[in-house]
Amino acid sequence: xxxxxxxxxxxxxxxxxxxxxxxxxxxxxxxxxxxxxxxxxxxxxxxxxxxxxxxxxxxxxxxxxxxxxxxxxxxxxxx
Amino acid sequence: xxxxxxxxxxxxxxxxxxxxxxxxxxxxxxxxxxxxxxxxxxxxxxxxxxxxxxxxxxxxxxxxxxxxxxxxxxxxxxxxxxxxxxxxxxxxxxxxxxxxxxxxxxxxxxxxxxxxxxxxxxxxxxxxxxxxxxxxxxxxxxxxxxxxxxxxxxxxxxxxxxxxxxxxxxxxxxxxxxxxxxxxxxxxxxxxxxxxxxxxxxxxxxxxxxxxxxxxxxxxxxxxxxxxxxxxxxxxxxxxxxxxxxxxxxxxxxxxxxxxxxxxxxxxxxxxxxxxxxxxxxxxxxxxxxxxxxxxxxxxxxxxxxxxxxxxxxxxxxxxxxxxxxxxxxxxxxxxxxxxxxxxxxxxxxxxxxxxxxxxxxxxxxxxxxxxxxxxxxxxxxxxxxxxxxxxxxxxxxxxxxxxxxxxxxxxxxxxxxxxxxxxxxxxxxxxxxxxxxxxxxxxxxxxxxxxxxxxxxxxxxxxxxxxxxxxxxxxxxxxxxxxxxxxxxxxxxxxxxxxxxxxxxxxxxxxxxxxxxxxxxxxxxxxxxxxxxxxxxxxxxxxxxxxxxxxxxxxxxxxxxxxxxxxxxxxxxxxxxxxxxxxxxxxxxxxxxxxxxxxxxxxxxxxxx
Numbered sequence: 001x002x003x004x005x006x007x008x009x010x011x012x013x014x015x016x017x018x019x020x021x022x023x024x025x026x027x028x029x030x031x032x033x034x035x036x037x038x039x040x041x042x043x044x045x046x047x048x049x050x051x052x053x054x055x056x057x058x059x060x061x062x063x064x065x066x067x068x069x070x071x072x073x074x075x076x077x078x079x
Numbered sequence: 080x081x082x083x084x085x086x087x088x089x090x091x092x093x094x095x096x097x098x099x100x101x102x103x104x105x106x107x108x109x110x111x112x113x114x115x116x117x118x119x120x121x122x123x124x125x126x127x128x129x130x131x132x133x134x135x136x137x138x139x140x141x142x143x144x145x146x147x148x149x150x151x152x153x154x155x156x157x158x159x160x161x162x163x164x165x166x167x168x169x170x171x172x173x174x175x176x177x178x179x180x181x182x183x184x185x186x187x188x189x190x191x192x193x194x195x196x197x198x199x200x201x202x203x204x205x206x207x208x209x210x211x212x213x214x215x216x217x218x219x220x221x222x223x224x225x226x227x228x229x230x231x232x233x234x235x236x237x238x239x240x241x242x243x244x245x246x247x248x249x250x251x252x253x254x255x256x257x258x259x260x261x262x263x264x265x266x267x268x269x270x271x272x273x274x275x276x277x278x279x280x281x282x283x284x285x286x287x288x289x290x291x292x293x294x295x296x297x298x299x300x301x302x303x304x305x306x307x308x309x310x311x312x313x314x315x316x317x318x319x320x321x322x323x324x325x326x327x328x329x330x331x332x333x334x335x336x337x338x339x340x341x342x343x344x345x346x347x348x349x350x351x352x353x354x355x356x357x358x359x360x361x362x363x364x365x366x367x368x369x370x371x372x373x374x375x376x377x378x379x380x381x382x383x384x385x386x387x388x389x390x391x392x393x394x395x396x397x398x399x400x401x402x403x404x405x406x407x408x409x410x411x412x413x414x415x416x417x418x419x420x421x422x423x424x425x426x427x428x429x430x431x432x433x434x435x436x437x438x439x440x441x442x443x444x445x446x447x448x449x450x451x452x453x454x455x456x457x458x459x460x461x462x463x464x465x466x467x468x469x470x471x472x473x474x475x476x477x478x479x480x481x482x483x484x485x486x487x488x489x490x491x492x493x494x495x496x497x498x499x500x501x502x503x504x505x506x507x508x509x510x511x512x513x514x515x516x517x518x519x520x521x522x523x524x525x526x527x528x529x530x531x532x533x534x535x536x537x538x539x540x541x542x543x544x545x546x547x548x549x550x551x552x553x554x555x556x557x558x559x560x561x562x563x564x565x566x567x568x569x570x571x572x573x574x575x576x577x578x579x580x581x582x583x584x585x586x587x588x589x590x591x592x593x594x595x596x597x598x599x600x601x602x603x604x605x606x607x608x609x610x611x612x613x614x615x616x617x618x619x620x621x622x623x624x625x626x627x628x629x630x631x632x633x634x635x636x637x638x639x640x641x642x643x644x645x646x647x648x649x650x651x652x653x654x655x656x657x658x659x660x661x662x663x664x665x666x667x668x669x670x671x672x673x674x675x676x677x678x679x680x681x682x683x684x685x686x687x688x689x
């Protein structure tokens with residue numbers, strides 16, 4: 001089983017990103033998520049205070065109703 | 080069967096700290112086990128000498144905070160035990176702040192106990208039994224909590240009681256010769272489930288005559304609405320075989336004193352819901368609420384089958400409810416909401432037949448905050464209350480019209496009317512004031528200084544009116560959450576602690592995704608707030624939050640306002656007309672009576688009792 005199949009629904013990535021304003025941080029975070037190979041992602045939270053932006057991005061690996069990796073894997077090895 | 084007493088060596092392999100081991104030693108001694116606690120700071124070879132000297136030791140529990148080269152030290156200890164030929168004789172355990180089970184295994188230990196481990200867990204391991212946080216043998220004897228137990232529903236405010244008696248008498252009389260498609264569907268559904276074969280007997284063929292729009296189309300043509308699909312046999316089979324989440328749970332609920340915590344599920348997919356429910360149960364939720372799609376409340380009739388759809392809220396079908404019920408912990412309270420739409424009575428029938436514990440009904444909110452026609456929802460609401468009484472389902476009477484701008488005293492007047500009606504019809508209501516940063520307080524400033532006083536005033540006011548259970552919601556802290564998960568979790572926890580301090584029976588809490596509208600709620604976000612609330616309860620213990628004197632002043636003002644509104648409604652002679660005319664919240668408050676279901680009432684042909 002690939003590790004991503006064991007993730008129930010989503011992966012959140014939180015960080016503090018050095019940026020002058022939230023728009024810049026948003027672009028950087030989106031670029032980072034794309035570089036990580038995520039395709040279904042969103043920026044959940046941005047707050048610019050001080051030298052940068054507190055940021056949280058989310059990638060959905062299993063949206064409700066989609067085929068669930070964790071369900072299929074258990075079926076294969078289920079008891 | 081009595082557990083054989085064990086001999087255990089407790090080893091603080093640490094220069095100074097042995098407090099954790101002292102607590103564990105007490106728990107082991109309380110259970111009759113023989114323990115020896117070594118002094119801190121011994122070298123590993125000295126510990127091994129103790130094992131040899133103290134004949135018959137079966138367990139060695141080492142305590143050490145992991146840090147620089149500590150892993151090496153612990154591994155050396157295990158090696159030395161092996162080298163001395165003792166490994167078969169003793170079970171080696173390790174505990175400490177940074178210990179994880181997999182790390183303990185890597186170092187050669189038989190088990191590892193990390194932060195948050197209770198002494199009772201260690202005792203359970205040593206005694207070779209599965210750990211249940213509420214103690215040996217107690218799980219099977221625990222009963223599901225009845226939130227209404229012990230409440231007399233006696234009115235302390237007799238003037239309000241008199242107004243309510245007049246209003247509810249008028250409502251019962253007004254609905255007595257009326258019916259609706261919703262009322263008829265509920266009766267067909269009941270007969271179908273009770274008398275028919277499966278869910279399609281008992282006159283089921285008439286059901287579609289009372290449906291409309293996409294639901295009618297589904298029954299005529301078999302076509303599901305957009306973005307809706309039937310779960311496959313493979314998916315359902317896989318789900319039933321999936322057992323990985325059972326037996327692994329460290330349920331943290333029972334150790335904490337406070338109101339029962341409810342979470343809402345409704346991801347759109349019952350399979351995902353089940354995983355979220357199991358997560359919530361494990362992290363302390365005592366109850367779960369079925370959150371259905373708002374669109375479903377605007378359609379006449381309910382779909383059938385195991386259905387998933389790509390929208391907020393999980394479709395209310397008999398099959399979906401039955402599936403979810405199969406996976407609920409027997410102690411988990413289950414609420415199926417029926418409060419705001421065209422399928423209110425039928426939803427209560429489904430909830431009752433599926434084994435729910437609670438439902439949710441409020442005609443005033445449905446009219447003023449959810450778009451329902453006051454006349455239609457009054458007829459359907461009374462029928463739903465009768466069904467709730469029939470199934471002995473307790474129900475909360477929610478006051479979410481506050482979020483539309485209706486002042487609390489008007490929302491509470493509506494809530495008390497529905498609660499009194501429920502009592503008249505033999506049902507058990509639970510009052511659900513909002514703990515929220517409502518438009519009313521934004522405009523008038525009751526929360527300019529703190530979030531405590533006005534929320535506390537609501538509880539104090541209701542308690543001065545009637546002895547009824549209270550369940551703030553839904554969720555607590557409404558409109559105080561942001562997309563920052565730390566802020567969101569903290570505000571939920573603080574509102575929960577206020578609720579605990581006020582001694583209410585239950586609370587509904589949000590996930591830390593409450594303010595995030597870009598996608599489905601993630602399971603980790605549910606854990607965030609459950610964890611935060613438990614931490615808050617642990618922090619306050621039996622200590623209380625002290626509101627300022629303003630809380631009592633505002634409670635008095637609320638009671639006066641409620642009494643005034645109820646007098647006006649009683650004098651008007653018509654609950655339904657009061658809703659149309661805005662006595663319980665009107666355009667000046669930002670509330671407008673809805674139009675969904677207008678013109679669908681019919682005169683009852685034959686009087687049928689539920």
